[in-house]
Structure formats: structure tokens, C-alpha cells
Amino acid sequence: MTVVFNERNKCSSCPIRHRAVCARCDDDELALLEQIKVYRSFEAGQPIHWRGDELTHFSSLVSGIAALTKTMEDGRTQMVGLLLPSDFVGRPGRDTVDFDVTATSDVTLCCFKRQPFEEIVEATPHVAQRMMEMALDELDAARDWMVLLGRKTAREKIATFLEMLVRRSHVENMSIPAIDLPLTREEIANFLGLTLETVSRQMSALKKEGVVSFPDRRHFEVLDLAALHDATGDDADGGMIV
Amino acid sequence: MTVVFNERNKCSSCPIRHRAVCARCDDDELALLEQIKVYRSFEAGQPIHWRGDELTHFSSLVSGIAALTKTMEDGRTQMVGLLLPSDFVGRPGRDTVDFDVTATSDVTLCCFKRQPFEEIVEATPHVAQRMMEMALDELDAARDWMVLLGRKTAREKIATFLEMLVRRSHVENMSIPAIDLPLTREEIANFLGLTLETVSRQMSALKKEGVVSFPDRRHFEVLDLAALHDATGDDADGGMIV
DNA sequence: CATGGTGTTTGATCTGCATCAATGCGGGCT
DNA sequence: AGCCCGCATTGATGCAGATCAAACACCATG
CATH class of the missing domain: 2.60.120.10 (Jelly Rolls)
Structure with a gap:
């Protein structure tokens, strides 16, 4: 277990x-x-x-x-x-x-x-x-x-994944530090039931919208937490426990 | 649990x-x-x-x-x-x-x-x-x-689902009895992450191929167990535990 | 026997993601 | 520096499954 x-x-x-x-x-x-x-x-x-x-x-x-x-x-x-x-x-x-x-x-x-x-x-x-x-x-x-x-779109999957990482990194200060992105695109794809290309595209889309930024391959920052949450498809308090 | x-x-x-x-x-x-x-x-x-x-x-x-x-x-x-x-x-x-x-x-x-x-x-x-x-x-x-x-096609999902029902009904005699199909098409769709139309279509396809038959909405019979298994995408002994 | 309601099948079309393919980027090596 | 190698991005195209829509089967009920 x-x-x-x-x-x-x-x-x-x-x-x-x-x-x-x-x-x-x-x-x-x-x-x-x-x-x-x-x-x-x-x-x-x-x-x-x-x-x-x-x-x-x-x-x-x-x-x-x-x-x-x-x-x-x-x-x-x-x-x-x-x-x-x-x-x-x-x-x-x-x-x-x-x-x-x-x-x-x-x-x-x-x-x-x-x-x-x-x-x-x-x-x-x-x-x-x-x-x-x-x-x-x-x-x-x-x-x-x-x-x-089973039910989420690619965009929702990515947003949910990123939000989960934010939650697990439980940042105390509100200084938007770079959060660790501990997997390659391919591994993320295997996590979410997608292809690596789709992962990359959806991340680019979120970046273009100003929701998150990617200082390098292995880190990301959340610029608009509310927008990120909106993109997950989850209701206010729900979401992944992982 | x-x-x-x-x-x-x-x-x-x-x-x-x-x-x-x-x-x-x-x-x-x-x-x-x-x-x-x-x-x-x-x-x-x-x-x-x-x-x-x-x-x-x-x-x-x-x-x-x-x-x-x-x-x-x-x-x-x-x-x-x-x-x-x-x-x-x-x-x-x-x-x-x-x-x-x-x-x-x-x-x-x-x-x-x-x-x-x-x-x-x-x-x-x-x-x-x-x-x-x-x-x-x-x-x-x-x-x-x-x-x-995350990874199976609609056809594989349906075949896996039917095979699971066969396993759970653990038929003793080999007389191919009608097996209970305990859910509506919509419920099956929600089970498998599909739409009910896709469920219906894939079932029709398996029927046309002579793999299974559907005496009525709520029952099915397996005509070719090997073919059904082939369609699941699982290896020989693996598969769902459910 | 008609009537309506629910669930199912089938058809036509659309679209989101996969697939195939090329290019880009960074870090380590000689 | 220049090269390579692994990973990431971006583009072009195709297709599986979603969506929209119509017909159909079955059953209950008047």
C-alpha cells in the first residue's frame, strides 16, 4: 500500500x-x-x-x-x-x-x-x-x-495535477515560490492518461493564459490560483486527495 | 470500504x-x-x-x-x-x-x-x-x-467489463447460460468512462462478430470466450480483480 | 389496441486528443 | 567552442469516441 x-x-x-x-x-x-x-x-x-x-x-x-x-x-x-x-x-x-x-x-x-x-x-x-x-x-x-x-478533459487533468502539487507542497508564505514538478512530460502523461504532446500543449495553453509559468522544465509557479482551480472542474472544496 | x-x-x-x-x-x-x-x-x-x-x-x-x-x-x-x-x-x-x-x-x-x-x-x-x-x-x-x-479503448473496456461479469458469476457448468447484465447502458457508460451510445455500439460490434449475444437487455451469453479475452487487451492471467 | 414512457440502437456529424513529424532547447561531454 | 543526446515544444493530419438526432423495442396502463 x-x-x-x-x-x-x-x-x-x-x-x-x-x-x-x-x-x-x-x-x-x-x-x-x-x-x-x-x-x-x-x-x-x-x-x-x-x-x-x-x-x-x-x-x-x-x-x-x-x-x-x-x-x-x-x-x-x-x-x-x-x-x-x-x-x-x-x-x-x-x-x-x-x-x-x-x-x-x-x-x-x-x-x-x-x-x-x-x-x-x-x-x-x-x-x-x-x-x-x-x-x-x-x-x-x-x-x-x-x-x-474517466471524465475530465485534458485541460482539467493538467490543472488538477498542478493544483495537487500545490496542495502537497503546502506553501506557507504567499510568495509564489517555484514548485517542484517532479516528473517528465511523459510520466505526467502516464499519470493522467494522456500523451506527452497533449500534456505539453495544455501546459503551454495555461502559460499563455497567464495562469501558471514554467521557469524551467522541472518547476512551475502559480500566477492565478483561482483560475487554476476553475480549470480543474472540481467544486470549491473537493478535488484530489492524493 | x-x-x-x-x-x-x-x-x-x-x-x-x-x-x-x-x-x-x-x-x-x-x-x-x-x-x-x-x-x-x-x-x-x-x-x-x-x-x-x-x-x-x-x-x-x-x-x-x-x-x-x-x-x-x-x-x-x-x-x-x-x-x-x-x-x-x-x-x-x-x-x-x-x-x-x-x-x-x-x-x-x-x-x-x-x-x-x-x-x-x-x-x-x-x-x-x-x-x-x-x-x-x-x-x-x-x-x-x-x-x-486511462489507457484502454472503448472496445477493450466493454470486453473487460463483460469478462469481469463472467468471472464474478463463476459459472460451474459449461452450458453457456445467460449471464446477468446488472446495469443499464448509461450505468455501464459511467462505469467505463464512455457514453451510452458508444457502449451500445461496441456491444453491437461484439455481437456482430459472434463473440457474445444478447438475449435481452439485461442478459448476455459468451459465444467465444477466447475472442472476448483477446478483446480485453489484458495478458493471459491478468485482468481486473473487481 | 392505441398510448406514452423509458431505455436502446443506429445514423450523421463534429471535435478533442492521438499520431506522425519536425524543430527547439539545455546540459554534459570531448 | 562544438557536438550530441534526452527531453520538450510546436505543427499537420487522422481518427476514436462524443454529440446531436431519429427511429425502435419493450412494457405498462387506460
Whole structure:
């Protein structure tokens, strides 16, 4: 399971770094987690996990971006999840996943060996509960995503995607900083069920309209947040949870 | 959470009817569940639950079909889940859902009052574990669905949908019985991210090719299972879990 | 048996996005 | 500097599926 990024997942004070696992753990439990913890690094583009392979670790993303993708026989691929720092990968009770996990930028993971981790999950209700909470968050995100894929126009898809990035980057100051655009055009296309050309065209259109600007390929700034939101097709408070 | 229909969810011997809840419960736990159980009926087309309303019950579907849908401001709607008999609705730890639940045929639900049910979930690890298992099944289904919505052609969508119904109806004898087609063309369209006209056209095409036949609006027969599978775009053993 | 209503099929046309193709841009290398 | 290579943009064209519109099947009801 992967999990949405939001404030409540963060836990900067903890060695394991993620409230997902540790917020309510006592010292003994934390010590246990420390024992089975191991860091792993991946370069941009490197596969983290192949579809169908045994999942030997649960892990949480410390830095970088990773993508969950499914690919059809003929090569069409669809992203089915996007991992940002503090997101979690793992499926209690399952030992495989049927999608690929790939690092789209340099990634470091904090991994927990599967078996001991599952024992902790089973033994401590609050951890099990947290895992359930994360699974449900993920499910909500997947459902919003389904609306996007099934019913939104290319323009709406792009606007929704950019707005999601704005929300996830939760900018405190209102100084319109450049926001990280962590994927290539092709990856964005696979995320949104489009082609890279359409992604590029729609971004150009939004730029021409003065809604956003792109200082470079890997960043963007929102110039008119209201206009961006209008373009998403979402109602006032709704939108993707991802 | 809703959950996929498959054999392991069924539990015909049990009063609550669903292994989802009861398979590993002892007599005391079953008695407890019996106490908080109440049946509710809905007519075809009737709303079971509105988006945002408080979820007062967990329930499992005893008979009929229900759909989870999300609707955009301008009326575009996308189905994000389909409930068949033995499927489960409920989200441990959450009290609302952000989609509508509607009966698409006459429906009876076996409902459990929320609070006592959650207490049971918290107290009995194997029930909590089963809930997690169901959430993950659902997540897998949602992800397959995302590939369908984002990357498949209309023809592939229809074929995948029909094949899913075949799988879920798990026909024992090979006598090609008429399989239930539990949705209107419009509902199928909302399921697949298409228009009803396109659904109708693609079904006609498959009929003309001798892949399937439609004895009436609400049933179909598979004449050439291999051809149907070829049309899905899935590889040999893959496909939707739903 | 006509009547109306709902859901379905089929046809004609339009259009948004995919596809094919060329050009542009920036960053790393020799 | 000059070159290349990966990625991005932009243009021209085609097509799958949407949209608009009409006919049709089925069922209930008077």
C-alpha cells in the first residue's frame, strides 16, 4: 500500500521519520523498529520493485519521488500511484504487488524487514489501525483519480495535477515560490492518461493564459490560483486527495 | 470500504451470511453480531447513501446491485465502485464517504450499527485483519480500473467489463447460460468512462462478430470466450480483480 | 389496441486528443 | 567552442469516441 502525503504522516522527531509507524509507539516498540530498519538508495529511473516479485520489505519514502505503474502487453502504461516523501509502501498480509515501483528521481527508502514488521503490526493495534487508515486514504485518492481518468478533459487533468502539487507542497508564505514538478512530460502523461504532446500543449495553453509559468522544465509557479482551480472542474472544496 | 466479490467472501452457513465478518468468529462474537444486525431494503434507483452524510452503519450486500458514484458539478458522473452480493460497505475509523451509493436494482443490506461494530473490529484482531484484506482487494481493483479508464479503448473496456461479469458469476457448468447484465447502458457508460451510445455500439460490434449475444437487455451469453479475452487487451492471467 | 414512457440502437456529424513529424532547447561531454 | 543526446515544444493530419438526432423495442396502463 502506498499512502497519501499530508501533514499527519510526518514525524520529524522520530528516527524512523514517519508518524505512519511511530507516532503512538512506545519506546520498546520504537527500539524494535530501529532494529529492523535499513536504508536503501535508488538512482533516478531505477526500478525499486517489479510487478509480481516478492515484497521483502515494508518501507517509507524518505526523499525523492517514486511511481507505481502498470504496463499493458503492448506497452501502454498507466501510473496508479505516486510516492512522495513520507509515503508508505507495504501491504499487510500480502507478499506481492501487481505493479512496478520505479524511482523517478534519486530515492532513499527507510525499509523494515517484512516478517518482523508484520509481527509488530499484528501485536500492536494502533499500528494496525494506522495501516488501515493509510489504505483508506489511498483508496479515496484512487477514486478521485478514477473520476479524473474517466471524465475530465485534458485541460482539467493538467490543472488538477498542478493544483495537487500545490496542495502537497503546502506553501506557507504567499510568495509564489517555484514548485517542484517532479516528473517528465511523459510520466505526467502516464499519470493522467494522456500523451506527452497533449500534456505539453495544455501546459503551454495555461502559460499563455497567464495562469501558471514554467521557469524551467522541472518547476512551475502559480500566477492565478483561482483560475487554476476553475480549470480543474472540481467544486470549491473537493478535488484530489492524493 | 467496499470489497470485491469472490468465493472467499461467501459464507452460506452463517446468519450474517458473510465470511468477511464471521468466518473466524467464535460463538460469542457471532451472537454479538446478531444483536446489532438489522436488514434494510432499497428499491431500484433509490439512494442508499449520499456523499458526505454520516455513515451510521457498516453493511454487507445480501442481494441486488449497488453502485458507488461520484458526480461533478456539471453532471458528468463516474462510477468508482460496484457492489455485488457479499460485498461490504464500511470504513473503520471514518464516518463519511465522498461518493454516493445507489441501488441499481432492488437491494437488501445486512447492516451493523457502526459503533458496536467498530468495537468488535478493534477488539478482535482477525476481524480487523479481514477488513484490511478487503481494503487492499478494493485498492487492487481500483488500480486495475485506473488502467482501464486511462489507457484502454472503448472496445477493450466493454470486453473487460463483460469478462469481469463472467468471472464474478463463476459459472460451474459449461452450458453457456445467460449471464446477468446488472446495469443499464448509461450505468455501464459511467462505469467505463464512455457514453451510452458508444457502449451500445461496441456491444453491437461484439455481437456482430459472434463473440457474445444478447438475449435481452439485461442478459448476455459468451459465444467465444477466447475472442472476448483477446478483446480485453489484458495478458493471459491478468485482468481486473473487481 | 392505441398510448406514452423509458431505455436502446443506429445514423450523421463534429471535435478533442492521438499520431506522425519536425524543430527547439539545455546540459554534459570531448 | 562544438557536438550530441534526452527531453520538450510546436505543427499537420487522422481518427476514436462524443454529440446531436431519429427511429425502435419493450412494457405498462387506460
